[in-house]
Amino acid sequence: MKKFDTVFRGYDKKQVQDFLDNVIKNYELLLTKSKKTEEENKKLVEQIAYYQRIEDTMNRAIYTAEQAGDQIKSTARHEAEALITEARHNASRIINDALLKAERAQNHADQLRRNTEVLKRRLRQIIENQLEVINEIDNVDFGEVDNKY
Numbered sequence: 001m002k003k004f005d006t007v008f009r010g011y012d013k014k015q016v017q018d019f020l021d022n023v024i025k026n027y028e029l030l031l032t033k034s035k036k037t038e039e040e041n042k043k044l045v046e047q048i049a050y051y052q053r054i055e056d057t058m059n060r061a062i063y064t065a066e067q068a069g070d071q072i073k074s075t076a077r078h079e080a081e082a083l084i085t086e087a088r089h090n091a092s093r094i095i096n097d098a099l100l101k102a103e104r105a106q107n108h109a110d111q112l113r114r115n116t117e118v119l120k121r122r123l124r125q126i127i128e129n130q131l132e133v134i135n136e137i138d139n140v141d142f143g144e145v146d147n148k149y
Contacts, residue, residue, distance in 0.1 A: 002019055006012070
């Protein structure tokens with residue numbers, strides 16, 4: 001605390017006045033600093049609000065992106081499952097078609113073998129019959145046939 005010299009009729013006016021001037025000067029400095037601090041504080045509060053709005057927007061964007069990503073994954077999973085099911089169905093159909101064709105080809109080949117065997121037997125029979133005819137020709141007497149003509 002400031003102590004003033006005493007003079008006739010109280011304190012030294014010059015000291016009091018200098019002190020008051022000093023107090024006013026310091027008060028004005030503090031007031032100016034306080035206003036600057038309040039302005040800076042107001043700017044900082046506005047910046048914080050701005051950044052909070054940005055943060056909220058980014059959080060919503062991230063949430064939306066996560067939901068979209070999950071939806072894309074789910075859709076892709078369902079499409080993959082559908083493709084796999086369809087591929088399995090097509091593979092089964094192709095295999096069944098191939099088995100049927102192979103069975104038909106085998107049946108056709110078996111029928112051709114049987115037909116070939118039947119044809120060979122018939123040809124043998126025809127050839128054997130022709131050989132018998134040739135052998136009978138050797139036994140025919142052509143002498144009697146010559147006299148008639």
